[in-house]
Amino acid sequence: xxxxxxxxxxxxxxxxxxxxxxxxxxxxxxxxxxxxxxxxxxxxxxxxxxxxxxxxxxxxxxxxxxxxxxxxxxxxxxxxxxxxxxxxxxxxxxxxxxxxxxxxxxxxxxxxxxxxxxxxxxxxxxxxxxxxxxx
Numbered sequence: 001x002x003x004x005x006x007x008x009x010x011x012x013x014x015x016x017x018x019x020x021x022x023x024x025x026x027x028x029x030x031x032x033x034x035x036x037x038x039x040x041x042x043x044x045x046x047x048x049x050x051x052x053x054x055x056x057x058x059x060x061x062x063x064x065x066x067x068x069x070x071x072x073x074x075x076x077x078x079x080x081x082x083x084x085x086x087x088x089x090x091x092x093x094x095x096x097x098x099x100x101x102x103x104x105x106x107x108x109x110x111x112x113x114x115x116x117x118x119x120x121x122x123x124x125x126x127x128x129x130x131x132x133x134x135x
Contacts, residue, residue: 003071048110
């Protein structure tokens with residue numbers, strides 16, 4: 001389960017997730033362009049997707065390159081990772097202080113995700129399993 005995402009580009013710095021249904025709400029006026037779709041693209045990005053980079057190139061142009069640090073929790077174990085826009089082909093495996101311990105290619109990272117989330121579905125890749133829901 002995704003527990004949190006942090007980035008210097010977030011107004012609050014860190015977004016926390018809890019068990020059960022998490023919702024992304026706009027303001028009371030129903031305003032557009034406040035980041036709901038972008039957050040979904042960021043979630044896809046931290047799970048190995050590329051839409052955030054390909055479809056939001058203006059974001060990097062305006063904000064500069066930036067990183068997302070995130071925590072996945074499966075069972076009682078927490079996993080710490082970082083992925084950035086500058087070298088998006090690499091995901092950093094980190095310790096609990098988000099200090100890089102190992103660089104992973106996207107294929108290695110999604111293989112880890114496959115083993116953590118859907119190891120019983122050997123015949124399908126992790127991205128194929130989640131793309132229907134995240135695209």
